[in-house]
Each structure stands twice: as C-alpha cells, then as structure tokens.
Amino acid sequence: MPVALIWLIAALALAGAEALTGDLFLLMLSGGALAAAGSAWVLDWPIWADGLVFLLVSVLLLVGVRPALRRRMQSGQGLPEPARALEGKNALVLGRVARHEGQVKLEGEVWTARPLNENDVYEPGDQVLVVKIDGATAVVSKIA
Template identity: 75%
Template sequence: MGALIWLVAALALAGAEALTGDLFLLMLSGGALSAAGASAVFGGPVWVDGVVFAAVSILLLVAVRPALRRRFAAGTGLPEPMKALEGKGALVLDRVGRHEGQVKLDGQVWTARPLNDDEVYEPGDHVTVVRIDGATAVVFRGI
C-alpha cells in the first residue's frame, strides 16, 4: 500500500512540475518514485521510505538539477548565424511596409518589415538589418 501512495505522490509532483517548469518538483518526484520502489522491493517501515525519499530528493536537487538548468539555459537566444546577420546591409526586392516586403540579405531572399511601422522602402533601396524576428528581417534605411 505504501508503494502505491509514493507512486501517486510522484505522479502528482511530476504533473505539478509541468505547471512550474523550475525542475524542483521533478526532483522531488524522482525521490518519491525511489521511495515507491524501495517500498515495493523491501517493504520496510514508512520511515525508511521517508529516508529514501529525502536522500534521493536532496541528491537530485544538488547534483542533477543545476546541470539540467545550465543545459536548458544554454539553448536560449538566436543561433549564431542569425546574430551575424544583424547590422548587415540588404537590398529591397519588393516594397517593404508594415505587413509586406522582401529583401536580399546575404544572398538569400528574406521577408522583411521596417523598424518603424510608418516607414516604407521601395525596390532598389539599401537598408540595414536591425534584428531577425523569427523568419523576418527588421530593417531601417542605412546611412
């Protein structure tokens, strides 16, 4: 019976983790899952399950969680090739306005929009890329 309670606790903690995304509750869920395994295999008293839960949870919080957080944080931001396009010049191919436009940037055709919504650039104009917003180059008239 104790193993079932620990298993339900592990599932509840894992489900709650989906709402927070902090990886704290997931580590506690791992501890509860270990306690469920210990209870099922050894069938000892409840306090032994509690010790297993505490020990595994602390171990996961100290050893695994920081490594996972670093790994997830390392993937933020634009990929390096996209950052390299910022500040480059581009040639307007189709009229660039608030909701339309294309530029030739680094030999490729990109969807573009102006930095200021009220500006319009005509074909043949030279512009500078301010940033990449998804698959759209945000541009302004270069000096």
C-alpha cells in the same frame, strides 16, 4: 495495494505531468517519489518514513540538480551562427517594408522584413541595413 506501488504510480504521474510543463519541477518530485517507492519496497519502513525520504530526495534534487539542468537546457538558446552573421549586412527591399509587411533580398535569399522603427516605410529598390534577425524576420533600418 502495497505502499511501494502507490509511490511508483505517483512517480510516473509526476513524470507524465512534467511533460506538460517542461519546468523540471515535477520531474524532481518524481525522483523523490521514486526514491520513496524504493525505500518502501526494500526497507519496509512506516509510511511517514517513506514521506520523509520523498521530502529529502525531492529537496536535494530541486536544489542540487534542477538548477544545473536548467542552465544546460538554456545554454543552447539564441540565434545559430549563420543567422547571427547576417546582422549588419545590407539588403535590397523587394516588397514595401512597413510595420506589418515587407520582403528583402539578403545574401541571395528572400526574407520577411519589418522596419526597426515602426513608422518607417521602405520602398522596393531601397538599400537597408539588417539590424537584427528576429526568428525568420529581418529587422531593417535605412543605411545612414
């Protein structure tokens, strides 16, 4: 089996394994293996030289490309603006709000709710303040 084909198989295996991790580490190693496959096919160097190409390209990708990609992927995290806009609004308790239960009406929609302080309990009809939105749950506290 030609050396270039072995490097190509390694590159595909690393890229496939990256799909399981999502950390971009194995993808950078895959890029190094792809570069080694290219050098083995075009230049027909000894295998240690292909290994050196793999090492150099992988390190360059890990140091130069991966941090920028991770920043770009993580920059979109956080609440969408409509959900963030609900923080600080008043809500009406529809179903008893306790540690593991509760519903409030917020801006005309029914939301799952939990109290900010675990020991607090709010009864139906109480007015509460939305402190933050945690996923699809409104974290609420008593209006001061």
